[in-house]
Amino acid sequence: MKKDTREELLAVIASKAGCIYLSDVILPIYSDKVLGAIESIDENEYELKEWQETVEYIIGNKSIHIKDCKEAKEYLIHKLWKSRL
Template identity: 30%
Template sequence: MSPKRKNIELIELLAEQAGCTYLSDLRLEDYRCRLEGCLQKMDIERYGEEEWAEAANYLTGTPKEEIATKVQARRLILEKCRKE
C-alpha cells in the first residue's frame, strides 16, 4: 500500500494485498489462500468494528448485526477461506 492511500477501506486493502483485479475476486476460491495470508498478517486494530463487520458480511454473507467484534469478523472470514 502506498503512503498516499492511508484511508483505504479494509475490503479494498484485502483485495489489493491478495492481488485481486476486482473486489468481487475476493470471493473466488482462487484467492482464498492469499486472503487468508493477508488476514493473518494484518493488524486487527487498524480498522474499526464496523469496517470489520462490513468486510465479514461481504465475504461470508453473515449479517452485520450478528458480528459483535473485530475478532469474530476476522474469524468468520478465515473460516470461509478454509471451507469449500
C-alpha cells in the same frame, strides 16, 4: 490508527491477495491469498462496523452478528480455511 470505510479494508485485502477487482475477494481461486491477506491485517486498525461489513461481503451472509474486531477476523479465517477442505 483506525480506517474509516469498508472499501479501504476490502481494498487492502484485495491488494494483498493480488486481486484485480475488489469483487475478486469472494472468488474461490483467490481464497488462499485472501486468507493470507486477512491473517496479515491487524484487526485493531479497523472499526468493528467495517469488519462486520467485510465479513458480510466475503461470506455473503448479512445475518452474522460479530461482537468485536478480533472475532470478525477469526470468523473470516475460520470460514476461509473451512472452504479449502
